[in-house]
Amino acid sequence: MKDVVAGIDIGGTNTVFGLVEKTGSIIAEDRLMTTDYPEINNYVSALVAAINRLIETKSGIKLAGIGIGAPNANYHRGTIELAPNLAWKGIVPIAEYIRKEIDVPIAITNDAKAAAMGEMIFGGAKEMKNFIVFTLGTGLGSGIVINGRVLYGHTGFAGELGHTIIVPGGRDCGCGRQGCFETYGSASGLVRTVLNLLSEMKEESTLRDIPPSQLTSKKIADAAAKNDPVALEAMDYTAEMLAFGIANAVGFSSPEAVFLFGGLAQAGEVLFGPVREYVDQMVMPIFKGTVKILPSGIPESNAAVLGAAALAWNELK
Amino acid sequence: MKDVVAGIDIGGTNTVFGLVEKTGSIIAEDRLMTTDYPEINNYVSALVAAINRLIETKSGIKLAGIGIGAPNANYHRGTIELAPNLAWKGIVPIAEYIRKEIDVPIAITNDAKAAAMGEMIFGGAKEMKNFIVFTLGTGLGSGIVINGRVLYGHTGFAGELGHTIIVPGGRDCGCGRQGCFETYGSASGLVRTVLNLLSEMKEESTLRDIPPSQLTSKKIADAAAKNDPVALEAMDYTAEMLAFGIANAVGFSSPEAVFLFGGLAQAGEVLFGPVREYVDQMVMPIFKGTVKILPSGIPESNAAVLGAAALAWNELK
Numbered sequence: 001m002k003d004v005v006a007g008i009d010i011g012g013t014n015t016v017f018g019l020v021e022k023t024g025s026i027i028a029e030d031r032l033m034t035t036d037y038p039e040i041n042n043y044v045s046a047l048v049a050a051i052n053r054l055i056e057t058k059s060g061i062k063l064a065g066i067g068i069g070a071p072n073a074n075y076h077r078g079t080i081e082l083a084p085n086l087a088w089k090g091i092v093p094i095a096e097y098i099r100k101e102i103d104v105p106i107a108i109t110n111d112a113k114a115a116a117m118g119e120m121i122f123g124g125a126k127e128m129k130n131f132i133v134f135t136l137g138t139g140l141g142s143g144i145v146i147n148g149r150v151l152y153g154h155t156g157f158a159g160e161l162g163h164t165i166i167v168p169g170g171r172d173c174g175c176g177r178q179g180c181f182e183t184y185g186s187a188s189g190l191v192r193t194v195l196n197l198l199s200e201m202k203e204e205s206t207l208r209d210i211p212p213s214q215l216t217s218k219k220i221a222d223a224a225a226k227n228d229p230v231a232l233e234a235m236d237y238t239a240e241m242l243a244f245g246i247a248n249a250v251g252f253s254s255p256e257a258v259f260l261f262g263g264l265a266q267a268g269e270v271l272f273g274p275v276r277e278y279v280d281q282m283v284m285p286i287f288k289g290t291v292k293i294l295p296s297g298i299p300e301s302n303a304a305v306l307g308a309a310a311l312a313w314n315e316l317k
Numbered sequence: 318m319k320d321v322v323a324g325i326d327i328g329g330t331n332t333v334f335g336l337v338e339k340t341g342s343i344i345a346e347d348r349l350m351t352t353d354y355p356e357i358n359n360y361v362s363a364l365v366a367a368i369n370r371l372i373e374t375k376s377g378i379k380l381a382g383i384g385i386g387a388p389n390a391n392y393h394r395g396t397i398e399l400a401p402n403l404a405w406k407g408i409v410p411i412a413e414y415i416r417k418e419i420d421v422p423i424a425i426t427n428d429a430k431a432a433a434m435g436e437m438i439f440g441g442a443k444e445m446k447n448f449i450v451f452t453l454g455t456g457l458g459s460g461i462v463i464n465g466r467v468l469y470g471h472t473g474f475a476g477e478l479g480h481t482i483i484v485p486g487g488r489d490c491g492c493g494r495q496g497c498f499e500t501y502g503s504a505s506g507l508v509r510t511v512l513n514l515l516s517e518m519k520e521e522s523t524l525r526d527i528p529p530s531q532l533t534s535k536k537i538a539d540a541a542a543k544n545d546p547v548a549l550e551a552m553d554y555t556a557e558m559l560a561f562g563i564a565n566a567v568g569f570s571s572p573e574a575v576f577l578f579g580g581l582a583q584a585g586e587v588l589f590g591p592v593r594e595y596v597d598q599m600v601m602p603i604f605k606g607t608v609k610i611l612p613s614g615i616p617e618s619n620a621a622v623l624g625a626a627a628l629a630w631n632e633l634k
């Protein structure tokens with residue numbers, strides 16, 4: 001019997017899960033609609049049934065553990081706490097609920113910490129002890145690894161770099177404060193920067209033809225690739241703000257590498273080039289040349305399941 | 318025979334050292350002038366001789382280890398590297414030099430990391446696994462403890478929170494950049510804030526009678542205690558800037574406590590009160606009420622030797 005783990009990514013809309021070997025190979029995968037189950041008990045039953053079905057499709061395997069990535073997950077307590085985008089209110093002891101049905105070790109963490117675990121076990125950080133993964137999507141998440149361990153801190157919520165304030169009194173943030181790193185350095189921060197530049201700059205731009213509600217980091221990156229002046233300026237400003245947040249993080253934990261992951265990171269060299277230059281300008285002299293700025297080593301399509309699976313494999317070590 | 322360690326604090330002017338029991342009791346202490354020994358070999362010989370003399374004054378003890386606090390110390394390599402305030406240039410393998418003369422385990426770190434170690438072994442953080450010590454003197458140092466271990470990072474230089482930028486384009490910093498936390502939150506930052514406020518405010522102030530070169534955080538704290546309006550405003554602004562740096566650090570490592578240590582921290586409640594209020598306003602909602610802001614639990618006069626000794630005791634564990 002070959003050991004596999006289940007990697008489960010719980011999102012506001014979908015739950016994606018797969019059976020993953022120790023090598024990182026996903027041997028079976030499925031999904032269900034999170035929104036179909038407003039009652040947590042029904043959700044757990046459906047999820048457990050679906051995982052058991054996946055296992056039955058394969059022979060010669062044994063489930064050794066379960067890893068879960070979920071918003072507002074508390075690793076220490078095995079709970080999902082006050083997650084704004086999920087129907088289950090309050091503090092949900094989901095690890096305990098699942099363990100009642102499947103008796104294997106279960107660990108849970110948030111998506112950025114799962115991404116860091118995935119990078120460490122299956123991705124570009126296999127040989128690294130100190131690194132940071134930034135997930136640049138609608139929000140800006142961060143998973144920090146120190147001495148080979150994901151940083152949780154006293155509360156379990158450490159690593160909220162997206163909500164360190166980099167512009168006092170700056171852009172309104174969903175967390176209720178202003179000027180958070182997330183409002184400048186995420187994919188949605190890039191969109192906000194374009195809107196601001198469209199007000200400031202007089203240059204022609206194809207971005208003027210897109211309704212603001214339909215602007216995406218992908219469309220902006222495509223425009224930048226065609227030398228659209230507003231898109232290029234927005235990329236440069238976003239790179240500068242990302243570098244600012246990265247440089248301050250380097251002064252904190254002195255990582256060997258910083259991985260950029262998610263929608264905005266797909267922009268590629270038009271983003272990474274200036275980020276590297278700005279980071280090198282902005283860090284303290286003793287940190288110059290000490291930190292690599294890298295794209296994630298995990299394919300975006302598999303990242304959520306692999307990150308959750310990596311968490312499980314790491315617990316089994 | 319009772320084990321003791323030697324705690325050595327190497328400063329630009331003085332070197333202070335003592336023999337310290339496991340309980341934190343300093344049983345013998347001495348000092349020498351660092352500036353008397355521009356040659357590192359002569360310095361090491363003099364230091365080793367002085368430590369041996371201290372040991373000879375006591376009976377029934379055995380030296381079990383040596384801990385050293387020094388500027389620009391590299392824990393990983395046992396070196397002092399490019400320290401601007403020391404005569405020894407380049408990379409000095411001081412741990413190796415001392416070990417040739419005294420064959421015991423030797424560890425070296427910088428003063429803020431030694432302060433964190435002292436707080437953990439002998440001070441107010443004995444039961445804590447995650448905390449940060451800020452040393453608020455001429456500079457602003459930080460020693461970060463995560464999962465019970467001082468944070469060194471990939472380079473050994475992690476924990477440079479004094480040089481995270483909190484005001485882009487702000488005050489000139491000794492590190493060659495602008496707007497570093499140190500230029501606002503240290504004792505010398507407080508002095509700079511008073512000078513700025515003396516230009517902005519019209520109120521009378523006893524601080525107008527002191528030449529700027531002789532202004533100290535002690536004099537400003539004394540004036541604040543007498544309700545001097547400029548001193549009070551300067552304390553409040555400094556508290557706000559300190560809180561800003563602390564709030565961002567909380568978002569990074571989610572410590573159980575933040576200890577303030579050094580000259581500026583001596584100001585007491587006139588500083589701690591507003592710092593606590595501002596931190597509570599500034600942190601993300603999930604961190605509200607999770608972090609204690611505390612004065613150091615170690616007497617300032619013994620802190621340097623005890624911090625270095627704590628480093629040694631920790632290595633022996």
